[in-house]
Amino acid sequence: MNIMVREISKFNVIVPEGQEDYHELVYNTFTGSITRVNHPLAEVLKNRSSSVFKFPEFRLLSECLENQGILIQPDFDELKEYEKMHQRWKEGRENVEVNALLTYDCNFECPYCYQGRGEDGYKIHGYKYMSPELLGLTTDFIKRTLVERGARKIELVLYGGEPFLPVAKQMGRKLADDISRWTEENDVSFSLHVLSNGSLMSDDDIEWLSGYKARLQIPIDGSPEMHDKYRFYKENRKGSFENVARVLSLTKGSGIETHIRISLTDETYPTMENLLGELRLRGLNHVYPDFCYITAFTEACSDFESHTLSDLQLFKIMPELWRKAHANGFPLDIRPRVQPLPCSSVADGSYLIDPFGEVYKCWELVGLKEHSVGRIK
Ligand code: SF4
Numbered sequence: 001m002n003i004m005v006r007e008i009s010k011f012n013v014i015v016p017e018g019q020e021d022y023h024e025l026v027y028n029t030f031t032g033s034i035t036r037v038n039h040p041l042a043e044v045l046k047n048r049s050s051s052v053f054k055f056p057e058f059r060l061l062s063e064c065l066e067n068q069g070i071l072i073q074p075d076f077d078e079l080k081e082y083e084k085m086h087q088r089w090k091e092g093r094e095n096v097e098v099n100a101l102l103t104y105d106c107n108f109e110c111p112y113c114y115q116g117r118g119e120d121g122y123k124i125h126g127y128k129y130m131s132p133e134l135l136g137l138t139t140d141f142i143k144r145t146l147v148e149r150g151a152r153k154i155e156l157v158l159y160g161g162e163p164f165l166p167v168a169k170q171m172g173r174k175l176a177d178d179i180s181r182w183t184e185e186n187d188v189s190f191s192l193h194v195l196s197n198g199s200l201m202s203d204d205d206i207e208w209l210s211g212y213k214a215r216l217q218i219p220i221d222g223s224p225e226m227h228d229k230y231r232f233y234k235e236n237r238k239g240s241f242e243n244v245a246r247v248l249s250l251t252k253g254s255g256i257e258t259h260i261r262i263s264l265t266d267e268t269y270p271t272m273e274n275l276l277g278e279l280r281l282r283g284l285n286h287v288y289p290d291f292c293y294i295t296a297f298t299e300a301c302s303d304f305e306s307h308t309l310s311d312l313q314l315f316k317i318m319p320e321l322w323r324k325a326h327a328n329g330f331p332l333d334i335r336p337r338v339q340p341l342p343c344s345s346v347a348d349g350s351y352l353i354d355p356f357g358e359v360y361k362c363w364e365l366v367g368l369k370e371h372s373v374g375r376i377k
Helices: 041-046 048-054 056-067 076-090 117-122 134-149 165-187 203-211 224-230 243-251 271-283 301-309 309-326
Strands: 012-016 023-028 035-037 096-101 154-161 190-197 215-220 256-262 288-293 350-353 359-360
Touching: 012 041, 012 350, 035 041, 041 190, 048 056, 096 134, 134 165, 134 350, 154 165, 154 309, 165 190, 203 243, 215 243, 224 243, 224 271, 243 256, 256 309, 271 309, 288 309
Parallel strands: 096 154, 096 350, 154 190, 190 215, 215 256, 256 288
Antiparallel strands: 012 023, 023 035, 350 359
């Protein structure tokens, strides 16, 4: 008795589990499933020998693989379905993400700042803050957008410049408290995400973020010495590591999902072991270490290009760092996810509003008025 012939998905990515291991992992980028298979089965999938699965003794296996999306029905047009999924994610009205850039001002002067610092900063944005009027209009815009889209969920992201500079902080709190109250009354789910350099937060700020179970991201650029070389105060060029570590310690047990954004450059990555050891010694391994590449994408940071790493270097370095972080007891968030959009900003419901009221789609293009897609007024 023959059974129905299934085909092999185009979306299987097969990787060896370990050097000497008999097993391989199949990640299906369409369904997001990850399946451990033995070597002969991995070979069948790689060679696309789907005829094997027509034999009755493989019926259960075939069904199981179909449940994971590794095998598909012959009439299932994966590319068409993927296109539909892409459209749904792009045009879906359920989710809204608003990034509020409260100020271009910052108490740091990092050399790779894509918004431009020093003279460049003055020319590009003049270190402007949102005005109270614009804050009010932004609040109205968010509520109106949620109603018009019939949205069920909003993620509000506060960032800058530095969103915890005193004036920006008051605005950020007002905006978040206002929107959160409104969402509660209108049965919309609210989440708060804050990007900060981590130098100015007080106990009270941490308590406020904790009330929202916010996600907080603070950059750290390697060992204390290396971090201080990159991330220093504008006023006196003093490094910020100690202050940032103090704020990280405040987040422990607070319910805030704390991530450290670690920029990998030719100078920082050799110091990562030192950083992980230092954080562990201080009992700070509750934070998620997010190892990130940086680009010299905008003109404002183009002179940093010689320090960036190539894709090939990153492919080698990242897994080594994840292993080290895991061995040091840090939580990791590295499971691959289905992502039919090249960037979440592509979604129609994603907006970024700067202190001039300009609306952008992409973080890396803020401040470049030719890339503005609208204006709040
Ligand atoms: S902390 Fe952020 S905004 Fe401030 S200078 Fe550094 S990269 Fe730019």
